[in-house]
Amino acid sequence: MSExxxxxxxxxxxxxxxxxxxxxTVLREVSFELGAGATLAIVGPSxxxxxxxxxxxxxxxxxxxxxxxxxxxxxxxxxxxxxxxVRNDHVGFVFQNFQLVPTLTALExxxxxxxxxxxxxxAAEAEAQSLLERVGLKERYDHYPVQLSGGEQQRVALxxxxxxxxxxxxxxxxxxxxxxxxxxxxxxxxxxxNRERRTTLVLVTHNLELAxxxxxxxxxxxxxxxxxxxxxxxxxx
Numbered sequence: 475m476s477e478x479x480x481x482x483x484x485x486x487x488x489x490x491x492x493x494x495x496x497x498x499t500v501l502r503e504v505s506f507e508l509g510a511g512a513t514l515a516i517v518g519p520s521x522x523x524x525x526x527x528x529x530x531x532x533x534x535x536x537x538x539x540x541x542x543x544x545x546x547x548x549x550x551x552x553x554x555x556x557x558x559x560v561r562n563d564h565v566g567f568v569f570q571n572f573q574l575v576p577t578l579t580a581l582e583x584x585x586x587x588x589x590x591x592x593x594x595x596x597a598a599e600a601e602a603q604s605l606l607e608r609v610g611l612k613e614r615y616d617h618y619p620v621q622l623s624g625g626e627q628q629r630v631a632l633x634x635x636x637x638x639x640x641x642x643x644x645x646x647x648x649x650x651x652x653x654x655x656x657x658x659x660x661x662x663x664x665x666x667x668n669r670e671r672r673t674t675l676v677l678v679t680h681n682l683e684l685a686x687x688x689x690x691x692x693x694x695x696x697x698x699x700x701x702x703x704x705x706x707x708x709x710x711x
Contacts, residue, residue: 479543480642480674481508481531486540488526488697500526502697503540510641511672513665515685518694524678525646527694531676532565532644533557545641562590566635566673568664570647572627574619580606580630581615587638605633609663625656632660636667643668645677649684661687 488501501523508514516524529535531542533549534557542550545564549557561567574583584602588594606615609629619627628648635643648664649657661684668675677688685691693701 478510479507480510480512480545481506481676482541482543483507483527483531484541484543486527486530486542487538488523488530488535489538499538500697501530501537504694504697504699505540506692506699506702508642508674508676510674511668512690513668513675513688514677514690514692515688516676516678516692516694517680517682517685518700522694523697524694526697528644528646528676528678532567533561534567562587562638564641566638566640566643568628568631568635568643568645568648570650572619572624572631574627574630574634576619579616579618580611580622580626583619583630584634584637586634591638602633602637605636606630608667609633610659623656625652625660628652628656628660629663632663632667636671636673639671640673642674642676645675645679647678647680649679649681657681 483504483506485503485505486501487499487503489497489499492498504527516527518524530537533544537550541548544560547560549560581602584605585594585598588598603615606612609632611626611629614622614626645664649660652660665687667673679685689704691703692699
């Protein structure tokens with residue numbers, strides 16, 4: 475690969491024990507690599523392992539076997555504190571249900587990643603304001619999540635994800651809770667920021683039109699990769 479490898483997944487497997495004492499395998503020996511600035515969509519039916527794979531790649535969970543190397547660091551063997559450090563240093567995450575802190579304003583929510591690193595201050599606040607303006611929320615800095623629409627909350631979440639200038643952005647159904655117009659605007663923001671900052675993008679989606687915006691489309695079924703193909707974005711290069 476000519477680009478710097480940003481994410482390497484090698485034979486990743488995840489299993490859970492059931493109440494009946496059986497082993498349920500939700501992900502089976504998945505392998506792939508992504509370079510800096512690359513875009514990948516993970517698609518497949520419900521229960522195919524998409525969100526599980528995303529969480530393992532982002533260090534939100536540990537695999538049963540296999541290896542994840544994220545921004546040059548092997549995260550599978552790390553404890554939670556070490557994985558949290560890697561996430562805070564390198565990762566942005568946009569969740570389907572936003573996961574904003576209800577007692578914080580939009581501006582304060584965006585600043586959470588740098589506050590966790592003890593790097594708040596005027597420069598960080600200016601960066602957060604710039605990101606909120608970039609996502610069209612210049613007039614909503616001091617609004618709490620309950621005062622924002624679903625689309626506005628999602629845009630706050632996107633601004634927060636880019637606050638620490640991540641090397642890789644993970645999106646779990648980023649348009650799943652949005653109306654068509656808001657979803658279209660969100661997609662343009664995600665890919666626009668991806669291009670501007672060369673942020674590697676990995677997204678889980680049921681939306682095939684959105685998936686085709688990516689350079690690669692990986693299809694999962696029953697926890698296994700059934701195809702890995704180029705998307706329209708790659709074909710137009």
